Amino acid sequence: xxxxxxxxxxxxxxxxxxxxxxxxxxxxxxxxxxxxxxxxxxxxxxxxxxxxxxxxxxxxxxxxxxxxxxxxxxxxxxxxxxxxxxxxxxxxxxxxxxxxxxxxxxxxxxxxxxxxxxxxxxxxxxxxxxxxxxxxxxxxxxxxxxxxxxxxxxxxxxxxxxxxxxxxxxxxxxxxxxxxxxxxxxxxxxxxxxxxxxxxxxxxxxxxxxxxxxxxxxxxxxxxxxxxxxxxxxxxxxxxxxxxxxxxxxxxxxxxxxxxxxxxxxxxxxxxxxxxxxxxxxxxxxxxxx
Numbered sequence: 001x002x003x004x005x006x007x008x009x010x011x012x013x014x015x016x017x018x019x020x021x022x023x024x025x026x027x028x029x030x031x032x033x034x035x036x037x038x039x040x041x042x043x044x045x046x047x048x049x050x051x052x053x054x055x056x057x058x059x060x061x062x063x064x065x066x067x068x069x070x071x072x073x074x075x076x077x078x079x080x081x082x083x084x085x086x087x088x089x090x091x092x093x094x095x096x097x098x099x100x101x102x103x104x105x106x107x108x109x110x111x112x113x114x115x116x117x118x119x120x121x122x123x124x125x126x127x128x129x130x131x132x133x134x135x136x137x138x139x140x141x142x143x144x145x146x147x148x149x150x151x152x153x154x155x156x157x158x159x160x161x162x163x164x165x166x167x168x169x170x171x172x173x174x175x176x177x178x179x180x181x182x183x184x185x186x187x188x189x190x191x192x193x194x195x196x197x198x199x200x201x202x203x204x205x206x207x208x209x210x211x212x213x214x215x216x217x218x219x220x221x222x223x224x225x226x227x228x229x230x231x232x233x234x235x236x237x238x239x240x241x242x243x244x245x246x247x248x249x250x251x252x253x254x255x256x257x258x259x260x261x262x263x264x265x266x267x268x269x270x271x272x273x274x275x276x277x278x279x280x281x282x283x284x285x286x287x288x289x290x
Contacts, residue, residue, distance in 0.1 A: 084100050084107050085097050085098065086099070087120075087289060088112035088119075088120050088121060089288075089289065091112050094112060094115060094119075094150065096111055096148070097109075097110055097111075101160070101164070102163075110122055110123070110156070111148060116173065121288045123285070124155075124156040124161055124164075124287055125156065125283065125284065125285040126153055126283070126284050126285075127153055127257065127261060127280070127283040128153065129153075130262065132146045132147070132153035134153075134244070134258045134259070134261075135227065136155075136226065137228050138246070141226055142157060142158045142196070142200075144156050144157025144158075144160060155258065158193065158200040159196065161193050161200075162193045162194065162195050164287060165191055165192045165193050165287065166194075166195070168190065168192045168203075171190060171290050172187070172205065172216075173185060173186075173286040173288070174212065174216070174257070174285055175284040175285075176212055176271075176283055177282035179280075181281075183282070184210065184276070185210045185211070186209075186211075186213070188216070189205075189206050189208075189290065190204075190290075191203075198223065199224055199231050200224040201221060201222065201248075202219055202224075203221070204221070205217040205220065211276075212273055212275075212277075213273070213274075213276055215254045215274050215275065218250050219248040219254065222248040222249065222250050225239060225246060225249050226240050227240045227244075232252070233250070233251060234251050239256075242267065243267055244258075244264065245257075245258030245260070255273050255274065257271055257273070257283045257285065258271075263278060
């Protein structure tokens with residue numbers, strides 16, 4: 001652009017200098033040429049401005065639409081979080097809700113999942129991507145810990161799980177992703193956890209289906225154990241201390257979905273389901289009223 005303007009100024013200088021015997025300049029023609037070039041430059045600038053204006057307007061419209069969509073999503077999520085429900089059967093959309101338990105003064109935050117097996121599930125445990133330490137004390141397992149979010153890791157709490165399952169009308173869904181990246185599930189038609197007076201004993205489970213293999217019912221009638229509460233039947237030590245995490249251990253074998261997220265070099269185990277995975281990279285436990 002600068003060179004073009006300089007060129008025009010040179011032409012203009014020649015014109016203003018008058019006729020030249022060497023070039024045979026015609027001043028009238030020179031003025032017309034200068035005017036034509038200036039008009040062309042002005043048209044080009046005008047077109048560039050219009051293109052930039054159209055692009056800016058398109059960007060503003062896109063940003064406005066994105067802001068509106070984001071606001072709507074946030075409002076829906078906020079409404080989910082504020083809504084108080086009595087069961088995940090009361091909702092139609094997966095997300096975070098406030099659940100009112102009987103005889104409890106304050107609602108608790110839960111995740112309802114509407115996708116697998118016709119929905120209506122309440123998530124009681126989630127593992128992935130390994131940001132939360134599950135090697136916790138008895139008190140922490142009783143009260144619950146972690147981030148109860150759709151993509152967060154958490155344990156809902158033994159007392160809450162007891163309150164939800166004590167009527168004996170809940171089923172259990174276990175979802176696992178093994179070391180090869182393969183997802184599968186196991187489903188029990190009955191899942192019940194006793195109260196604190198029975199050390200949150202696991203009641204017998206019935207009617208298993210799924211590809212991961214029936215292993216949890218081996219721990220029926222087992223009390224829950226943590227590194228500071230040895231309630232397992234292993235006479236040589238504490239399973240929770242050896243393998244990490246809190247669980248219904250039966251002689252330290254068969255299952256432990258609250259073990260280390262990465263395989264322990266000493267024990268060779270992490271999130272464990274015998275015969276399916278030694279160190280799962282994803283785990284969820286969900287319950288639903290039958």
